[in-house]
Amino acid sequence: MKVSRYLFAFLLFAGGALQSLPVQSQEVKVADLVISQPWSRAAPRGAELASSYLTIENKGTKPDRLIGGSTEIAEKLQIQQSSMVGGGLTLTPVEGGLTISPGDKVVLAPHGYHITLSNLKSRMKKGTKVPMTLEFEKAGRVTISFDVLSVASTGPVAPKASAPDDGKMKK
Template structure:
């Protein structure tokens, strides 16, 4: 009896951990993996949005931007080194997600810029975000808010996307 109860408790704990770490979303041929953000300071003018976007289809799609009740505006941005200077610019035409490839949005590379957050993002909470794609349409995801200095859960260096120097 006691072993059965322990087995049930262990199975339930594994199910909870698996569910908590499974943080992915799908729309059309696109799979969005582990969307996240950093905790922000009070009165921070912006917050970042990061994730992987895998295009399992045979045609390219484009991330056009998004929206959230947690911020005034959501744009797609690119950070990169130009000589010795780190530059950032909005991608007004969006970010192409090539067919059969994965793009990583991460600090220091491609990312979402959430302008004028309504309130600080707190570690441990989830922030709703609707992503808008040219072909796949819209999908609502949740940004898991990590610590303020988080750099991401995985290193996707082998995937297509922004390479930081």
């Protein structure tokens, strides 16, 4: 029956398209800081560590620092920097906090600065959201909801730019 094969193929295509939709990124403002694109990598069952990422922009005239935070899903939240040393990956705690200078945008991303969640209390599953309270030296505390993406994700998919419609589109 050809109709059912076409319908089956369409449903498979539609399901795949839905799974690859971009994450709707939230933007949170606290004092002079704008926090955007909070996301985490999923942690497989039994994992004790997970990594989380975001972008922080300082629109003010004075520096601020991300100094820590907490979350119910882990015993400890720590700001770390990953780097390659001697062919291996090294994780170093960022002592004193991560400075966000006036006018700067700091991106916490894989293979750089990130938030490490230690001693996970429950599994971080793809498609869920994890609330975390971040603490800044000047801006204070703010609770952010992090989108949990796949274990191998490199970040949220940016929405595709659309071409301007100048009325000259070919048909």
